[in-house]
Amino acid sequence: MANTIKIPGALDPHVHLRGMDWSHKGTFAGETAAALAGGYWAVLDMPNTPPETTSPQTLATKRAGLAAQAVCDWGVYFGGSQADNTAAYTPEVVSRVCGLKLYNNATTGALLIGDQATRARHYAAWPRTSRIAVHAESETVADILELVRAHRVPTHFCHISTAEEIRHLRAAKEAGLPVTVGVTPHHLFLTEADVAVLGALGRMKPELKTLADQDALWDAIASGVVDVVESDHAPHTLAEKASDRPPAGVPGLETTLPLLCTAVHDMRLTVERMIELVALRPQQIFGVRPGPETYTVIEMTPFTIERANLRTGCGWSPFEGMSVMGKVREVWVRGRRVFDGERVLAGPGSGQSLYGGAA
Ligand code: DOR
Numbered sequence: 446m447a448n449t450i451k452i453p454g455a456l457d458p459h460v461h462l463r464g465m466d467w468s469h470k471g472t473f474a475g476e477t478a479a480a481l482a483g484g485y486w487a488v489l490d491m492p493n494t495p496p497e498t499t500s501p502q503t504l505a506t507k508r509a510g511l512a513a514q515a516v517c518d519w520g521v522y523f524g525g526s527q528a529d530n531t532a533a534y535t536p537e538v539v540s541r542v543c544g545l546k547l548y549n550n551a552t553t554g555a556l557l558i559g560d561q562a563t564r565a566r567h568y569a570a571w572p573r574t575s576r577i578a579v580h581a582e583s584e585t586v587a588d589i590l591e592l593v594r595a596h597r598v599p600t601h602f603c604h605i606s607t608a609e610e611i612r613h614l615r616a617a618k619e620a621g622l623p624v625t626v627g628v629t630p631h632h633l634f635l636t637e638a639d640v641a642v643l644g645a646l647g648r649m650k651p652e653l654k655t656l657a658d659q660d661a662l663w664d665a666i667a668s669g670v671v672d673v674v675e676s677d678h679a680p681h682t683l684a685e686k687a688s689d690r691p692p693a694g695v696p697g698l699e700t701t702l703p704l705l706c707t708a709v710h711d712m713r714l715t716v717e718r719m720i721e722l723v724a725l726r727p728q729q730i731f732g733v734r735p736g737p738e739t740y741t742v743i744e745m746t747p748f749t750i751e752r753a754n755l756r757t758g759c760g761w762s763p764f765e766g767m768s769v770m771g772k773v774r775e776v777w778v779r780g781r782r783v784f785d786g787e788r789v790l791a792g793p794g795s796g797q798s799l800y801g802g803a804a
């Protein structure tokens with residue numbers, strides 16, 4: 446195939462697959478199929494879908510659902526809660542999750558930790574051999590850095606969106622703290638100006654920011670401060686988005702790789718850097734390695750992002766109408782072709798658990 450890019454095991458370490466009590470927004474089967482169609486080998490699922498993944502029981506429920514339905518490989522986060530659930534941080538739980546997620550600013554779902562003393566209890570209890578991923582915006586970034594300094598638990602800062610946050614994190618890296626940085630495609634390709642057109646379809650947490658903030662994210666990709674591009678795939682139905690109180694969140698699993706390939710085509714990004722951002726660094730940070738027979742083939746051919754071509758259960762994208770470069774043609778996992786550019790070929794439950802074996 447002429448003009449293709451081969452990605453060795455694309456891993457999206459930040460998705461909200463829904464299922465369970467939020468199956469009307471998306472299902473494990475449907476959203477993992479969207480992951481394969483988007484070119485991903487594996488995804489790591491966030492804990493804020495009810496029943497929240499904050500106890501051994503709800504962890505087992507989610508893992509059983511994924512084991513039965515997932516068509517791509519998967520891991521799940523445990524969630525820290527305001528009501529202290531640190532007693533659940535046993536070796537059994539830690540070995541079955543990709544890490545702990547702490548929500549430190551208000552967003553979709555019930556998992557907000559609003560005070561530093563509670564955050565500190567979670568940091569003291571979670572083992573340094575694993576990792577913590579944080580939702581931290583503006584001043585909260587400094588609050589979390591204080592905990593990283595004190596407890597030395599490797600910490601991934603999700604969806605960083607401002608120039609100021611980047612400054613803090615660059616300094617933290619220079620000081621040798623074990624921190625990594627993720628940015629999302631919506632913050633890289635949309636700004637607050639797009640909210641006027643998109644309305645609720647352009648609302649997520651963190652919100653879209655200024656062009657200067659967006660430039661700072663691209664600079665931070667070039668300079669190596671950013672480690673990962675993560676979709677923060679967070680489907681909500683069009684009816685919910687049209688309501689008086691639309692929930693925050695946008696889908697992204699099927700648009701992230703085409704958008705980044707477009708940046709490669711436009712020479713804003715090298716292909717080597719793109720592969721680091723979507724495969725090699727996420728694999729290193731989250732401690733997983735695909736074999737050589739797990740890879741994605743993307744053809745550098747133009748297309749327009751359209752609702753009709755999306756597989757996500759929510760059926761829309763904030764990037765609709767955009768002309769992009771880069772169609773996912775094939776996804777191979779352990780030597781089996783699981784997506785052929787049109788159809789998902791993997792059956793329900795063929796996706797494997799990356800942490801802790803079969804559920
Ligand atoms: O916009 C968001 N939506 N941000 C989050 O942190 C959560 C997510 C969701 O679950 O919908």
Ligand code: ZN
Nearest residue numbers: 459491677679
């Ligand atoms: Zn998220």
